[in-house]
Amino acid sequence: MLHLVGPVAANVRRQSTPMRTASCSCGQLTAIVVGDPVRVSVCHCLACQRRSGSVFGAQARFPAAAVTIKGESREYVRTGDSGGQLHFNFCAMCGSTVFYTLAHAPEFIAIPVGAFADPAFPILSTRSTSTACTRGWLCPKTSSTCHEVHATA
Ligand SMILES: [Zn+2]
Ligand SMILES: [Zn+2]
Numbered sequence: 001m002l003h004l005v006g007p008v009a010a011n012v013r014r015q016s017t018p019m020r021t022a023s024c025s026c027g028q029l030t031a032i033v034v035g036d037p038v039r040v041s042v043c044h045c046l047a048c049q050r051r052s053g054s055v056f057g058a059q060a061r062f063p064a065a066a067v068t069i070k071g072e073s074r075e076y077v078r079t080g081d082s083g084g085q086l087h088f089n090f091c092a093m094c095g096s097t098v099f100y101t102l103a104h105a106p107e108f109i110a111i112p113v114g115a116f117a118d119p120a121f122p123i124l125s126t127r128s129t130s131t132a133c134t135r136g137w138l139c140p141k142t143s144s145t146c147h148e149v150h151a152t153a
Contacts, residue, residue: 022115024096029071029089031099031111033062040113040123047078051088051097058113059100060121067109069099 022031037060048057073089080086085103090096099111113121 020116020118020121022098022111023117024071024091024094024098024115026091026094026096028093029073029091029096029098030069031109031115032068032070033111034066035062036122037062038108045081047080051078052112052114054114059110060113060116061108061110064101064107064109067099067111073098 039061088100
């Protein structure tokens, strides 16, 4: 067995393709992803607030081929404002949404960023959707314009 230590091990880790695991609260349902997300977005719409229980939804999009799902999930289908259907998949044991698919973009799988529970998760190519931040206290200094601030962050 090859053991790598010190700077050599660090270099190998940096150059290898990252693998990350998103999980529900109880751990029964997981999504293992290879590579970085192609897009990370933040949505302030009320439907995303209701789904996530937070004041905005943050999700990362991966090529479907880069995602391996393990465990049992239930599905909830919601029709978005633009008419497209979103298929949310959640753990039947604990209720956490671990991934969802978009009928108009089947080549991607979206995963809530929080499901990775990873403070170092790469926030690449962030975009913000829906009209504006709906919570002034979230960004009190910028209030109604914080939507644009998030979009360029
Ligand atoms: Zn669970
Ligand atoms: Zn939304």
